[in-house]
Amino acid sequence: MEIEYRDTHEFTPAELERLFLSVEWSSGHFPDKLAEAMKGYKTVYSAYDGDKLVGMICSMDDGVMNAYVHYLLVDPEYHGKSIGRKLVEMTKQHYKDYMRICVIAYDTAVHFYEQCGFAISEGASPMCITSLWT
Structure with missing residues (x-):
């Protein structure tokens, strides 16, 4: 398995549906909207195993100071292969001159994000x- 990382905003609804539903995210039930939404993100990095979309990270920003990671997902069949970490590192590198990179993490993913350098913001929810629904 050799993972190829891409910088693209173009995805088929079918590949987005498969990836999002693989992690049981309800947005996967709206693949046409997802495909259109990807075009609106400032930064999108994806991971492919051949022709199969197996991971992605999507961010938006204000152009100078603040960036927000909205989606980070990796097909469960590919967990433990550092794909998520690589996608986060690509995003951190892209935004290295920004003052803040934010993410809203599900409770089960907090440890992962902490290992990637994120910290829970005190006094913020x-x-x-x-x-x-997910």
């Missing part, structure tokens, strides 16, 4: 308005 993530808040959402959403119709998604």
Whole structure:
């Protein structure tokens, strides 16, 4: 297995649906919206095993100071192969001159993000308005 990392905003709805549902994220039920949404992100890095999309990270930013990682997901069949870490490192490198990179982590992923250099912000709590269930 040789993973190829790409900088692209173009994905088929089918490959996004497969990847997002592999991690049981409800947004995978809206593949056409996901494909359109990818075009709106400032930074998107993806991981492919051949033609198979196996991971991605998507970020948005203000152009100078603040960046926000919205999606980071890796197909569970590829967990433990450092794909997520590589995607985070690519993003951190891209935003190395920014003053803040934020992520809202699910509780089960906090340890992973801490190992990647993120810290829980004291006095701050993530808040959402959403119709998604995961």
